[in-house]
Amino acid sequence: MKLKIKFLKPFSNAVGKPEVEIDFTGNTLNELLNILVDKYPQLQQELYTEKNVLSEYLAVFVNDKPIAALKGIHTQLKNGDVVLFFVPISGG
Numbered sequence: 141m142k143l144k145i146k147f148l149k150p151f152s153n154a155v156g157k158p159e160v161e162i163d164f165t166g167n168t169l170n171e172l173l174n175i176l177v178d179k180y181p182q183l184q185q186e187l188y189t190e191k192n193v194l195s196e197y198l199a200v201f202v203n204d205k206p207i208a209a210l211k212g213i214h215t216q217l218k219n220g221d222v223v224l225f226f227v228p229i230s231g232g
Contacts, residue, residue: 141165141219143172148226154182169202170213172223187225199228 143164152158166172173194177184189195200207201224207215217223 141217143217143220144222145172145176146222146224148224150186150227151183151225154186155180164217167216168213169200169207169215169217169223172217173213197227199226200224201226 141164142161144159144161146159147155148158162175164172164175166175173187177187187195187198194213202210202215202217203222204224207213
């Protein structure tokens with residue numbers, strides 16, 4: 141299946157571009173994360189803590205829905221999905 145992956149900074153810096161399309165043979169977001177880290181090793185330090193847990197500062201959306209509203213890293217992906225990685229910014 142084809143997936144479109146979008147990265148805002150700092151993730152786009154680690155990948156070297158803001159967007160990639162990949163042929164994905166897995167099923168879940170967790171499998172996608174493993175593939176992305178294998179392909180772009182610099183993502184490891186951006187996505188995960190030293191204890192290999194997803195960073196609390198990371199926001200991941202699948203088709204404009206936060207993974208917290210889906211099934212987290214166990215969210216099932218399907219052909220044509222768009223996955224967005226970013227760090228939310230707040231302030232006032």
